[in-house]
Amino acid sequence: MFTRHYPFWPPHASKTLTVPKTSLCYNLDVAATRYPGKPAIVYYGEVIDYTRLKREVEALAGYLHDVCGVRRGDRVLLNVQNSPQFIIGYYGILRANAVVVPANPMLKADELRYLMQDSQANTAVFGQENLPEWEPLLADGTLQHGVSAPYSHYLPAEPAVGALPDIVQARTVPLPDAPASATLIGWSAMLESGHAAPELTVGSDDLAVLPYTSGTTGAPKGCMHTHGSVMSTAAAQAVWMPSGGDRIGLAVLPMFHVTGMQSGMNVPILAGETSVVMTRWDREVAAQLIEKYRVSAMGGITTMMIDFLANPDVEKYDLSSLRYLSGGGAAMPQAVAERLKKVIGLEFIEGYGLSETIAPTHINPPHRPKQQCAGIPIFNTDARVIDVETREEKGPGETGEIVVNGPQVFKGYWRRPEATAESFIEIDGKPFFRTGDLGHYDDEGYFFITDRLKRMINASGYKVWPAEVEAMLYGHPAVSEACVIASRDPHRGETVKAVIVLRRDAVGTVEPEDITAWAREKMAAYKVPRLVEFVDALPKTATGKVFWRKLQELENTKEKA
Structure with missing residues (x-):
């Protein structure tokens, strides 16, 4: 077990973490029971409390089960922008005992068709703006059951900000006629259809999410994640960054991607916290929402932070409620990190993870971060650096491929046993996932990503x-x-x-x-x-x-x- 980083472990946390052996759906049940009237989602001024969130999740689960014929283990595509519909769609699919296949809302018809066929799905929940991409799939029978979601369904009469994305303001459009063998319904009609959720039968070891990634071959592959593997990084992040009270997060990272999925949705629901959700990034709106709702945590990629700081009016806003700034995907340039520290007074906490690890394997300790650094291995995670050719372990400062073992590592690629086998190596009797990223660790056990072994x-x-x-x-x-x-x-x-x-x-x-x-x-x-x-x-x-x-x-x- 790699322990070189232990002297620099966050002082508020133990070095191991017991992950709940329950489904993700149970997290919502607990939050709704503990905090029934607490805001779960704030969407441009519309407040959705935990009671309402659970009710609408169960309405979707009932519709998927009764009308779409979704059963335990079935895959359902979720092709929605950041919105209440994404969160309700995600948990509604899980509550129907099914598996979420998150699909980038920017995908075109052929790309969506591939995901449907490869995941063997016939049902999808999608944003209304993507209806033109779904109509060909409805016509050729790839899509047999669809739920179309207009984001304006959740807009308040007087939004909290003036500038709203066009797709958020767009009113409900008429739906085309579905073939006789298919169903297509709007969001409001689905919620009002009156179907009760089926009995919850899935648990920690059942598949929950199938995010797609690619690699050296052209065809994207689904990463099989269970409720347990998703729970492991959600629980880890909830503990790693202590809130000191009721945390309010600004959810700007795309939720179809594992980082935004965890930080903007699964972590807050596990902890019974509030997410202020943005459908599209807008630096002015982000500052307004932070000030208005006293946002305490914000995650973003480097380009977002650069844009946020480029706003000539950024220092006019009261950003004093912020306690944590975090992100990953690409190293934060030192000059930008220093500017963030000057304007907001906070260190940017970088982390590292992949679709195969449902977000972080490494995060910087919040009390002692390093810049341009992936961080240290989190709870119950063993990370090593190996020689690409000989597979022998490397020492401090020596570059090689980063490999990881931990509860967050996926169970393999969907219907790709050979690709799965090629992605693992055994060390000390344990299976380690080969990340395909080259890097090294320093004398203190902090990891740095320096290059890619895989094409990306x-x-x-x-x-x-x-x-x-x-x-x-x-x-x-x-x-x-x-x-x-x-x-x-x-x-x-x-x-x-x-x-x-x-x-x-x-x-x-x-x-x-x-x-x-x-x-x-x-x-x-x-x-x-x-x-x-x-x-x-x-x-x-x-x-x-x-x-x-x-x-x-x-x-x-x-x-x-």
């Missing part, structure tokens, strides 16, 4: 898997070969670049912007190559594979020139 692009916190984008680009009739790499971007951190060999008959007739425009119709916006370069040939390895690393190195050299 981090664009404003969104993980882009090059092989997946390449596979989609091959669908363009003009593309003969494609290689996707990262290019530095002053705002997004990294952006997607496609290096393409055109078919002979397309040379001179297709421009880079044509590829980009086509991609916008086929894939989520954050995956779209913003940079496209045409070349005569791609470099190849001795075995004939595209030598992507050489192209990446060339791109990095250009940026330094």
